[in-house]
Amino acid sequence: MKTNLSSQIKLDRIPRRYYDPQGEIELAALTREEKIYTRIFETATDGSEYIARQIAKVINRNVESKGKCVVTFGSGVSTHSAYAELIRLHKAGEVSFDKVVFYSLSEFFPLIANGPSTLRKMKEVLLDHIDIRPENIHTFSPDVTKEDMFQRCKAYEKAIEDDGGIDLAVCEIGAQGSLAFNEPGTPDTSLCRLVLLGNETRHNVKSDYSCEDVPTTAITLGIANLLSADRVITMAWGENRAAIVKKTVETPASANVPASFLQGHPHAKVVVDLPAAEDLTRISQPWKVTSCEWTDKLIRRAIVWLCHMTGKPILKLTDKDYNDWGLGELLALYGSAYNVNIKIFNDLQHTITGWPGGKPNADDTYRPERANPYPKRVIVFSPHPDDDVISMGGTLKRLVDQKHDVHVAYETSGNIAVGDEDMMRYFLMMDKIAPMFGFDQGGYSRLSEAVHKAVGNKQPGDMDTADIREIKTMIRQAEATIACNYIGVKPQNIHFLRLPFYETGTIKKGDLSQRDVDIVKKLLTDVKPHQIFVAGDLADPHGTHKVCTDAVLAAVDELKDEAWMNDCRIWMYRGAWAEWEIDHIEMAVPISPEELRFKRNSILKHQSQMENAPFLGDDDRLFWQRAEERNRGTAQLYQSLGLASYEAIEAFVEYHIIRD
Known part of the structure; x- marks a missing residue:
């Protein structure tokens, strides 16, 4: 089973010389817009291997020259793959941590029992797997108070100074350009201190640490502390980091992007993969x-x-x-x-078409989709029970109206995104209806009592009971069914797959397994579609879209030799977080003002996901607002280029099956 095919989606063929130039002259030309030494690798795996070897090199050199190496490492998710490779190098005998002195880069304040801890995370991903001496692991004292914070921070800096200063600092570039917990607005003179965590940082912490109760403050080494390090290595992976990487590397240093202050460091390195580098000039606008x-x-x-x-x-x-x-x-x-x-x-x-399933009895030479067969069997895979209408509601309506046999497959239950208040609304109604119609005895009474009690006693971080998760699943399924009915999808063509990886009851999900892939394979084999629509929006901050996409692509890979697959095309849509760049768009489906209103109404059928949806990310707009503005923006771009003027456009890119 191939579980990571989404990472192999290549929309561009980037010439290797753009990101791995051979020769100093070509390197100087390509990187003249870059103000920090930046290494670009084809994949995050390649980049992580490079970082691990750089860390090992610095450690070995300093231990040999002065008997020890003082390091401060961040615990961000992007660093974990580099640490895994560092552990491998250690086990292979290529680096020892016996003479390494470790200082925590940051820590949450106050430390909450069973709450997030950067040191605990560092032990999980690195420290417990190497030969570092316990007495050489230093962190911020857990008994520090706000009253003695200033003195404790000064003492922490003094301890680092007494050890000879930081030889190497390693961390990730945060979503908004933060280093450690130095948020936008941090000056380059900042030192070790207590900081207030921004909403985006707390949102990421909640996801990364799979916790509900996130501290609002933390202790962190400042930008000046990091700039005093002999060497700094920072990294970023994935297309959702592309914009901030460009600001860090190419725009003038500013407190708005704390990572950009590394431009003034003589030995700082930024390491990124190609998706994270896609906005850098040498990748996005190489003609310059x-x-x-x-x-x-x-x-x-x-x-x-x-x-x-x-x-x-x-x-x-x-x-x-x-x-x-x-x-x-x-x-x-x-x-x-x-x-x-x-x-x-x-x-x-030629990308523009009002016939996303192909126009029957028409010359399709310059159309993105084939005229035949008609009608087509179509499966729209939706990671959550509303991504179908958010991302391609107008196209979905077109496919139905144009008499194609449209199936919608909801891959996850989405139950974790239903708030308790939304669920209790139904119970408050049923508690009154049940005695009125005489079914308040037995099972329902016991269920209602249990749910009321569980919600009343629920503490932050508590997992919902199995019954509550099932009820929240029913709410999402009912909303999705109503939206499909509104669009005109046949009831028998609505599929709730409930892939097992999602059903953990917590924010943290399981890994993709063959069980998940087999569920998708069965649906594909039963329907034998001529068209598949799948989420290509891998910027989903919680990763569910990526896992769902990997499940579909893995199933397709295992079925690719079936005869019916030769007549199947796969189209990728994007959701509420991003849109395809115009140079990638291969099918653009215009949406009229009436159709856009229809799309909005279909999104609004998902009532539990309106203002109370917990996973809106760092964008304050509701999903229907994002979708409309994104679709209108694509239409306006086409118009500005001299093409026809439409109210809105939904865009798609074709996925080509990877053949061995």
């Missing part, structure tokens, strides 16, 4: 720094950028525009601006 290996997608991206810079639609771009903005190479390749313009204009025009 080197001669390009032009592909259709890169040309499309360059022309869209040129339209933005000049304020012109595609067909009004001139030879002068190309030359003035450094795209003269395209003129040499195509002969004139007109030739490039018409090519890209037609490419984008």
